[in-house]
Amino acid sequence: MEYLSLLDMLLLLKKDNPENPFSKYFVLAFVKANNIDYKIVDGQYLVNIKQFMEKVNPKHIDRPYAPVKIMVSHGFIENHNITHIYKLDQLLFKTILNQNVPFIKLKSLYFFNYYKFQEEWKKLRNIPIKTKNTE
Numbered sequence: 736m737e738y739l740s741l742l743d744m745l746l747l748l749k750k751d752n753p754e755n756p757f758s759k760y761f762v763l764a765f766v767k768a769n770n771i772d773y774k775i776v777d778g779q780y781l782v783n784i785k786q787f788m789e790k791v792n793p794k795h796i797d798r799p800y801a802p803v804k805i806m807v808s809h810g811f812i813e814n815h816n817i818t819h820i821y822k823l824d825q826l827l828f829k830t831i832l833n834q835n836v837p838f839i840k841l842k843s844l845y846f847f848n849y850y851k852f853q854e855e856w857k858k859l860r861n862i863p864i865k866t867k868n869t870e
Contacts, residue, residue: 738774738781755805756846764841765790806852808845823856831855 739747741759748757763780766773769790772783808828816822832838834855838847 737784739784739787741780741782744782744784744787756807757805761841761846765839768841804849805846806849808847827859831859 741762744762745757745759748762749755762782765771766780766782766787771786771790774781812823812825812828831852832845832847836847836851836855838845840846
């Protein structure tokens with residue numbers, strides 16, 4: 736079995752997308768949440784790379800892809816409402832995430848695909864709202 740340190744895992748994740756918000760704490764939380772083998776040697780966490788990649792890429796997709804912009808839910812709603820006309824609240828945010836937006840939840844934080852979120856948000860805004868006058 737091949738093991739990599741948390742720092743090496745982080746460099747692997749940031750290779751294609753250097754702006755992603757992942758930290759070594761996120762990687763460690765992901766490893767623990769998904770029961771991936773790890774060991775501690777000289778105070779460093781070493782993670783089983785095969786098990787990690789199996790959880791990150793379960794379909795074994797090995798082809799070029801468009802980069803994904805990963806966002807963190809903390810502060811997202813407030814920042815969104817400052818810069819957009821259509822406002823967003825916590826319930827609507829979670830509803831949109833539960834549509835077709837891939838996300839990972841760790842404790843109270845959501846890490847999600849921003850481009851997919853935008854697609855679902857645009858679809859939702861274009862749905863006519865039924866009122867008593869329009870039925």
